[in-house]
Amino acid sequence: MNDSSNVAGSDQPTSTADLVVAAETAALTRQTRIGRFRVSTDVLRAYTMVFALIAIWIFFHYSTDQIFLDPRNFSNLMRQTAVTGVLAVGMLMVIVTGQIDLSVGSVVGLAGGIAAIAQGWYGWELLPSLAAGISVAFVIGAFQGSLVAYLNVPAFIVTLGGLLAWRGVVLGLSRGETIPLRLQEFKAIGQDYVGPTVGWVIAAVAVAAIIWFAITRNRARKRHGLAVPGTGTTLLRVAGPSLAVVAFIYMMNSYEIAPGRYAGIPVPVIIFLAIAITGAFLTRNTTFGRYLYAIGGNPDAARLSGINIRRHLLAVFCIMGTLTGVAAIIYTARVGSSSPDAGQLLELDAIAACVIGGTSLMGGRGTVFGAILGALIMASLDNGMSLKSVEPYMQNIIKGAILVAAVGLDMAGRKRG
Amino acid sequence: MTFLEMRNITKSFPGVKALDGVTLDLQKGEIHALVGENGAGKSTLMKILGGVYPHPEYGGELLLDGHQVQFGGVRDAEKAGIAVIYQELSLVKEMTVGENIFLGREPSSFGVIRWEELFRRAEKLLGELNLEIDPHIPIKNLGIGQQQLVEIAKALSQEARILVLDEPTAALTETEVNTLFTILDKLRASGVGMIYISHKLGEVFQISDRITVLRDGKTVGTKATADWEESTVIASMVGREVGDIFPQVDHQHGEVIFAVENFSVTDPSVAGKKLVENVSFSVREGEVLGIAGLMGAGRSDLLMAIYGAHPGRASGSIRMNGKPIHISNPADAIRAGIGFVTEDRKRFGLVIDQTILNNMTLAGLRRISGRFVTNVDAEAAAGERAMKDLRVKASSVFSIAGTLSGGNQQKVVLAKWLLTNPRVLFLDEPTRGIDVGAKQEIYSQINTLAKSGLAIVLVSSELPEVLGLSDRIIVLHEGKVTGKFTRSSATAEALMACATGQILEAA
Numbered sequence: 034m035n036d037s038s039n040v041a042g043s044d045q046p047t048s049t050a051d052l053v054v055a056a057e058t059a060a061l062t063r064q065t066r067i068g069r070f071r072v073s074t075d076v077l078r079a080y081t082m083v084f085a086l087i088a089i090w091i092f093f094h095y096s097t098d099q100i101f102l103d104p105r106n107f108s109n110l111m112r113q114t115a116v117t118g119v120l121a122v123g124m125l126m127v128i129v130t131g132q133i134d135l136s137v138g139s140v141v142g143l144a145g146g147i148a149a150i151a152q153g154w155y156g157w158e159l160l161p162s163l164a165a166g167i168s169v170a171f172v173i174g175a176f177q178g179s180l181v182a183y184l185n186v187p188a189f190i191v192t193l194g195g196l197l198a199w200r201g202v203v204l205g206l207s208r209g210e211t212i213p214l215r216l217q218e219f220k221a222i223g224q225d226y227v228g229p230t231v232g233w234v235i236a237a238v239a240v241a242a243i244i245w246f247a248i249t250r251n252r253a254r255k256r257h258g259l260a261v262p263g264t265g266t267t268l269l270r271v272a273g274p275s276l277a278v279v280a281f282i283y284m285m286n287s288y289e290i291a292p293g294r295y296a297g298i299p300v301p302v303i304i305f306l307a308i309a310i311t312g313a314f315l316t317r318n319t320t321f322g323r324y325l326y327a328i329g330g331n332p333d334a335a336r337l338s339g340i341n342i343r344r345h346l347l348a349v350f351c352i353m354g355t356l357t358g359v360a361a362i363i364y365t366a367r368v369g370s371s372s373p374d375a376g377q378l379l380e381l382d383a384i385a386a387c388v389i390g391g392t393s394l395m396g397g398r399g400t401v402f403g404a405i406l407g408a409l410i411m412a413s414l415d416n417g418m419s420l421k422s423v424e425p426y427m428q429n430i431i432k433g434a435i436l437v438a439a440v441g442l443d444m445a446g447r448k449r450g
Numbered sequence: 451m452t453f454l455e456m457r458n459i460t461k462s463f464p465g466v467k468a469l470d471g472v473t474l475d476l477q478k479g480e481i482h483a484l485v486g487e488n489g490a491g492k493s494t495l496m497k498i499l500g501g502v503y504p505h506p507e508y509g510g511e512l513l514l515d516g517h518q519v520q521f522g523g524v525r526d527a528e529k530a531g532i533a534v535i536y537q538e539l540s541l542v543k544e545m546t547v548g549e550n551i552f553l554g555r556e557p558s559s560f561g562v563i564r565w566e567e568l569f570r571r572a573e574k575l576l577g578e579l580n581l582e583i584d585p586h587i588p589i590k591n592l593g594i595g596q597q598q599l600v601e602i603a604k605a606l607s608q609e610a611r612i613l614v615l616d617e618p619t620a621a622l623t624e625t626e627v628n629t630l631f632t633i634l635d636k637l638r639a640s641g642v643g644m645i646y647i648s649h650k651l652g653e654v655f656q657i658s659d660r661i662t663v664l665r666d667g668k669t670v671g672t673k674a675t676a677d678w679e680e681s682t683v684i685a686s687m688v689g690r691e692v693g694d695i696f697p698q699v700d701h702q703h704g705e706v707i708f709a710v711e712n713f714s715v716t717d718p719s720v721a722g723k724k725l726v727e728n729v730s731f732s733v734r735e736g737e738v739l740g741i742a743g744l745m746g747a748g749r750s751d752l753l754m755a756i757y758g759a760h761p762g763r764a765s766g767s768i769r770m771n772g773k774p775i776h777i778s779n780p781a782d783a784i785r786a787g788i789g790f791v792t793e794d795r796k797r798f799g800l801v802i803d804q805t806i807l808n809n810m811t812l813a814g815l816r817r818i819s820g821r822f823v824t825n826v827d828a829e830a831a832a833g834e835r836a837m838k839d840l841r842v843k844a845s846s847v848f849s850i851a852g853t854l855s856g857g858n859q860q861k862v863v864l865a866k867w868l869l870t871n872p873r874v875l876f877l878d879e880p881t882r883g884i885d886v887g888a889k890q891e892i893y894s895q896i897n898t899l900a901k902s903g904l905a906i907v908l909v910s911s912e913l914p915e916v917l918g919l920s921d922r923i924i925v926l927h928e929g930k931v932t933g934k935f936t937r938s939s940a941t942a943e944a945l946m947a948c949a950t951g952q953i954l955e956a957a
Contacts, residue, residue: 250827253825253827253828254827256827257827257828257830257831258831259827259830259831259834318823318824318826319822319823319824320815320816320819320820320821320822320824321822322824323808323812323815323824324815326801326804326808327801327804327808327812330801330802330803330804331797331800331801331802333797333798334797334798334799334800334801334812335801335812336759336780337757337759337780337790337792337798337799338780338784338812338813338866339779339780339781339783339784339785339813340781340812341779341781397801397803397804398803
């Protein structure tokens, strides 16, 4: 997804398109295209986040005898990011509209439990089991969304109730037991790889798409009589993201599971990437996405502009529910079983990922790209600290401190700007 | 000795010099009016006086009773007896009038508030100002005008020697303005120095002793009010001679395109009360229909209800192009071809943190950009065209709406509705709180739009505006039509008489 925006580097803090492009280029080529006089704080923030992530990676890499960034651990890191990442994409949309969902951890437990029970106790096949889990999560999202949108119950209350209630339902349904996964295909969703060849095909398609988008974009700009970026700029906008894609696939493909056998991309990472791209597209390039930002930014203005706020809120909670269901499947598959306390505190990871990624809890502000970066930062901290054998209690303290510090620095920076 | 002197004040923000050597003085018992276009630096200057921008953040000197003072913050300014009443009221809505007046300075013994004393003092203070406001009722139960008066009472309770009023009459009715002026006269007699900021020149000439005009962060001139003419003030503000503010244009009228009959709206908070009662009107293509009336006469309620956005129950019929239409929400209204530049652009009109472009395309997004997948380039092209047509001053369509001046923000809201391709355009107080230059541009825009065949319904509290722009005028008083005029039959006196309910013409 790289339809480079028209005004990279100009004064345009809320264009997500620019953030993404700017951040991608920054991460890989360190080219900061600051066209005019000022860089907006949001673009700067995107850079800062990317650099923070790189700094964290380098720090862990060299303080763990260069284990952190070796293909095996990198592959693991990406797999660990998948669940939080999927939830963060949904959470971003919820928070952008000015709402919150505290129930996702419990719903992950419930949806995973239902899928596991379906295949384990009732002998259902793979697809019906998955459908059962995801449908339950969808229905819960729709139910909670209706309460928020149509009965005006604050989302905080509805989903706090959900956090308690859905956990209770899992405990009751599973009778407190851990249910192992019987189906190998189920486990594969969380544990398998797609293989190097598929990886390279994906890389080729992605690079082709990047080039195609850049060309059609320039043509469209010309047609509308807008300034067209120069060849150099266009090349840079193609080269940056393409390099990122190739490097990523290369890294995934060089993980040697057994002598002579290379892994490729983990299945959960494929699912996560697909959802992230869809989420980014939905929020940036559709009327639906634009309306979400308007609703979060000023509900009165949105309503008077003809936007049906209730319907959009309901839709957002349905999306959140569905994505929670998908996250539940990945989570259960990765662990290989469903325990009644599965997914605890995941809602906080997802919210933290959004917030670290620059999402405002007041609504109206935030990007999928930022939320994914946030999820990566959280997962990197978990992974790196575990590698360094930091005690769990200490890990919690550090993660908490980093969350508050990140937002604190952000607010301080915003005041100055 | 000069009471207050601000000498050679400069203040820069990143990239902009907001104040460039401004000098202002104030005598005891004087009302000194400060006028200038939005962005001229009035508010910045008053923020320096009020300690919002503390000492080293600005250049120049502040002298009080001949002594140089340096405020490190708002508290210092308050201690020196300076009270600033900002446009946005700083009252706590859920607290009572008394609590608000003494907020942060409650009479107390060992941290325990002496409530009887607090309310007794509040009552005394309100009495001195001839305000019949019960100090025990919550602020939220008061109208906006009365809230403004409470704010003044609060300032006086701090024994302010210098009172700064920033657009104090923006939300006040005629009666409330008179009450306010009586209070200001009283304060003047007791030696309080006041700086009075307003866009309403009529009021400025009525109340002030001297007038200072600011333009682009510089003092253009200070003279006794008697030595100014309204036209010279305006010329100094805009830096050029202003011809006729309202270019007299004879609109070519087509067919009746929009008609409302027997329209009534109930008050959602008071059972049985009607905010609008049996109002009928129609507009032809290319015609400007003015709706005059005082605040609370039901003008905005009428438009909001037609538009499908009023919490009360609406009844009556609406016809577009002769065909009856039913509108149950804003989306219906937009689809039917109604555009609505609502009052209070920050609250109802703009998503203030978003770009000009996102705001401009919000209401017509599906039309401009695509039903589901958006086309940023098509949007940008439409936005840039609108920006040029309406002469929005901003570095690009990607500037944030909140960084624009009021006039430019208003143009963005106007562009938003024009981009929905409306056939009827409602304008509710389209020039409130914007400077003279921008007002004029909006006026000529309204005329251009009418010329192009758009039917326009204009609500305004400024009589000259209604008189200068409208082809026909209806006047509302307490939700009912009390007068109907044509351009030639309308006079300010007649409109005001109807608006205050003095003449009840059978419509």
